[in-house]
Amino acid sequence: MTIRRLLTFLFSLAITAIFLVIALYRVDLNQLLGSLKTADYRLAALGILCVVGSYMLRTARWQRFLRPTKQIPILRLFPVLIVGFALNNLLPGRPGEFARPYWLGARENISKTLGLATIIVERVADGIALIAFLLIALVAFTPLHIDLPPAVETIAIAASILFGVALAGLVFLLVREQLALSIFKFFTRFLPHKIAAKLERMLGSFIVGLHSLKSARDIFGIAGLSLAVWLVESTLYFIMLSAFSALPNVPDRAVASVFMMVLINLGVMIPAAPGGVGPYEAAAIFALSTFGVNETLAASVALASHAISYIMITGMGLFFIWRAGMSLAQASSGETETEIERT
Template identity: 30%
Template sequence: MKKHLKTVVGVAATVFFLWLALKDVEWADVWRHLREADLLLLGAAVLVSTVGMHIRAMRWKPLLDPVAPGIGWKPRIAGVCIGFGANNVFPARLGEFARTWVLARQANVTLSAAFASLVLERALDGLVMIAFLLLAMSLPGFPELAAGGPVDLQATVRVVMAVFAVLMGALVWMAYFPARAASVAERVAVVLPSAFRRPLVDALRAFLAGLHVLRNPRLLAVSVAWALFQWAFLAGSFVLAFRAFGIDEPGYVGALFLQSCIALLVSVPSGPGFFGPFEAASVWGLGLWGVDKSRAASFAIGFHLGGWFTVTGLGVYYAARLNLRWRDLRRSETRVEEAVETDPTLNPHARPH
C-alpha cells in the first residue's frame, strides 16, 4: 500500500509539472527546434553530464571513509550508475536505495552506513545548490528584475539567504545534538501519512549517523570541495546544451541558476526519470532570460532525453556485469529500511531480527 501511494503521488506530480511546462508551447516550433539542434554540441553536453556520474562516485569516498575506509572504485561507480539508472525507470527515487544496496553488496560496508553516507551527500548537494542560486542571482549576468514586478530579485535573494542560514544552523545543531534532533523529528512526523513517515524518519536517522563528517574538518573540507567541483563542472553541460538549441543569453550564470532550480525541484516526489519537474524548471528558468517557451521546451526535452538514455544504459550495463535483476533492485528499499530500523547505532529502539 505504501509503495502504491508513493507511486500515485509521483505520477500525479509528473503529470502536473508536464502540464505546467508544456501547456502553452507551440508544438510545431518545438519539433523544428529539435530537428535543427546541433547534435554534436548536444552529444558533448550529454558526455559532460555522464562524466559527472564518475565525479559523484569519486566524491562518495570521503563520505564513506569514516565508516568503511578504502572502498574501491568499482563498487562506487557501479552503485552510482545502477542507482541513477533505477531512478530513471522506477518511481519514488527507488534508485537511492538501489545504490545503497549495490554498494553494500559489493563492498565491506553495512546497508545502514552506506545509506547514511548517501543521505549526507544529498544534504550537501542541497546546500551547494542554494549557494549557487545565491551566487547566480548576485552576478552581473543575471536578469534585471524590478522590485514589485513578477519576481522581486532583491526579495528573492533575501529569502534564499535566510533559508540557507537556517539550514546551516540546523545542520550544525543536528551534528552536535543528534539524539535531540531525532526525537523532535519523530514527534513532528506523527502528522504524516504512514506511507511517508517511516522513510523520512529512517532517512533522518541515517543522516544523523553520517554527520560525523561535519565533526572532522578535513573530511568536511574535502566533501564540500568535491560537491562544489561536481556541480560547477556539470553546469558546463547546460551551457553546451543551451548552444545546441540556439540559446545564448543565459551563459554560465544561467547554467548555474537553472541547474540549481532543477536539482531542487526534482527533490519533490515524481515519476520515473524526474520528467515534469525538469521541464517545468527549464521553461520557467530560461523564461527569465526571455527564451520563448517552445525553444526552452525543446532544450528540456532534448537534453533530458539524451541524459536519460545514457544514464539508463550505464545502469543496465553495470547491473548486467554484476548479474543483478531489476526485481532485486525493486526490493532494495525494503532491505535498506529494515537495516536502518534494526541498527542500534541509528535506532535506539531497534530490535534486530
Template identity: 30%
Template sequence: MTQTRSRNLVKTVPGLLVSAFFLWYTFRGIHPSEFRALSLVHPVWMLGVLGFTVAGYTLRCVRWTRMLRSTGAHFGPCARVLMTSLAANNIMPLRIGDIMRIFTYASDLGAAPSVIFSTVILEKLLDVFVVGLIFVRTAGADLPLKIRRGADAALIVSSVGLLILMFGAGKLEIPARKLFSALPRNRFIQKAEHWLLLAISTLRQMGVAGNIVLLVQSAAIWFCEGMIFVSAIHLVGLAVDALGPWEAVSFANLSYMLPSSPGAIGPFEWAVKTSLVSHGSTQALSAVFGLAIHAWMLISVTGAGGLIFLIHRIRIHNHTPLLEEIETLPTELP
C-alpha cells in the same frame, strides 16, 4: 506481497498525475511543429555536453567513495553501485535505487546499511546546499523583494547549519541527543534523531580536512552539471543571458523534491522552461529545450547505469529476476 504491490501502486499514481499535469502545463499552446525548431547550430558543443556529463558523474563516484573510505570500499564497486542506483531511480518509483544502494549492495561495499544510509543523507545535504546556493544567486533578481529576502535568509541559515554540522560534528552528538530527548517521542522524531546521528557520525569520521574536500567536490560536481546546460544551450543556439543555464540547472534539480514520476518528468521541463524564459528565451524553445536536455540526462545516466548493472549480473551469474529482488527489499529505511 500483493498488499505491498497495492500500497506501492497507491503511492505511485499521485506522482504520475503530478507529472501529467506539469507536462500539460509546460507544453500547452505549443504546436507540434515547434518541436522541430530546435536544431544543432554549433555541433562542436556536443563535446562539452558529453565531456561534462562524464566528468560530473565520475566526480559523484569519487565523492561517494571518499565518504565510504572508512569501510575500505574502493572506487570500482562504489561507482558501479552508485550508477546502478541512479539508473534505478530514473525508471522505478519510490526511490528504489537508493533503497537498493543501501540494502542490496551493502555486502558488495563491505559496509552496514546504516553506514551507507548516512552517506546518502550527507550526499543529499551537500547537493541541496550547492544547488540552493546557485538558485538564490541566479534567480534572485527575478523574485519579489520579500521572497528574495526570505530566500537569502534561508540560504544563510542553511549555510551556517551545514557548516556547523560538517566542521563541528565531533561536538554535536551529545547536544543533539539532549535536544531530541526533550522532544515528544514518536516514530517521526525517533527516525529524525537516528538519521541525524548517522550523518554526524559519518562527518566526524571524515574529519575537518575530509569535509572540506567533500565541499570542494560537490562544488565541482555542480559546476560540471551547469556546464552541461551551458554546452547544450550553445549547441542549439538558444538566446539566453549568462545566468540562464545556471538558474535552469538549479531550479530543474530542485524540482526533484516535488512528488512526481521517476526522473521528475514534468516538473523538470517546467522548471527549465520557467528559468530560460525569465532570462530572455521564448516559451516554445525553452520548453522543447527542457524536454531535450532532460532526455539526455535520463538516457545517458540510465543507459550507463543499466549497462553496468547488466554486465555485473552476467559476471556473477545472477539470474534472479530484478522484480523478485526488489520485492525482498525492506519496506523502511534503517
C-alpha cells in the same frame, strides 16, 4: 503491485501530468520538432562527457564521505551510485536512495544505516551547493538588468531554510553526539527493549556516517567536489544552449545555465514520476523564459538535456544490474545481496 505502490505511482503520474501541462501548453509542436532537427548535435554529444564527469565527481565525493569507515576505490563505488540514480529514473518513490546503501553494504560489508547516512549528508551538501550557485546567479542578474519573478525569491528563501535546518541537525549530531544519543534514548525508552536497542544501534551507525565532517580537510574536499559536480552540470546546460543557438550572448548563456541547473535540481525534488519528468521540463522552461527565451526553444533545450542525462544514467545502471544477474525488482529491493557481492 501493492495498493500503496499503485497509489504512489498514480500520484506521481498526476504530478508529472500537471507539470507537463504547465510546461508545454504554449509550446508549438511543429516549431519544437524543427528546433530539435536543426540543433547542433556535435555540441550536444559533448554533453555526454559532462554527464559522466559529473557522476564520477559524485562518486569521488561519496568516497570521501565513506573514508572514515573504509577506503573504497572509485571504480567500485561508481556502479553502486549509478544503479541508485538509474532506479530513481525507472521506478516511482525514488527507491534508488534506499537501494544504494544495500548495494554498498553487500559489496563492502558496511552498515546499511551508515550508508544511508552518507546519502543524507550528500543530499544536504547538494542543497547547500545549489543555494550557493543560486545566490551567485542572483548577484549576476544585476548587471544583466533581468527582472526576476517573485517566485524565484520565494524558492531561494524556502530552500535556504530547508537545507539550513538539515545542516543544523547534522551539526548537532556531530558536535553533541552524546547529548543527541541521550535525547534519543529518552524517547525510545517507552518502546520494547529489542526495538529500542535496534533503533539506538541504527542512530549510532548513522552518526558514524557523519564522521567525514569532523575533518576540516574532508569538509573542504567535500565542498570543493560538491561545487565541481554542479559546475560540470551547469556546463552541460551551457553546451545545450549553444547547440540550440539560444542566448547568443555568452555571459547571458553562462548565467542562464547556472540558473537553469539550480531550478531543475530543486524542481526534481518534487515527488513526480520516475526521472523527474514534468518538474524538470517546467523548471528548465521557467528558468530560460526569465532570460527571454521563447517557450518552444526552451522546451527543446529542456527535452534534449533531459534525454541525454536520462539515457546515459539509465543505460549504465541497467548494464550494471544485468552484469549482477539481477532483475529490476531485485535491484530495487536490496534483498539479493549474493549477486551484488559478485559484481
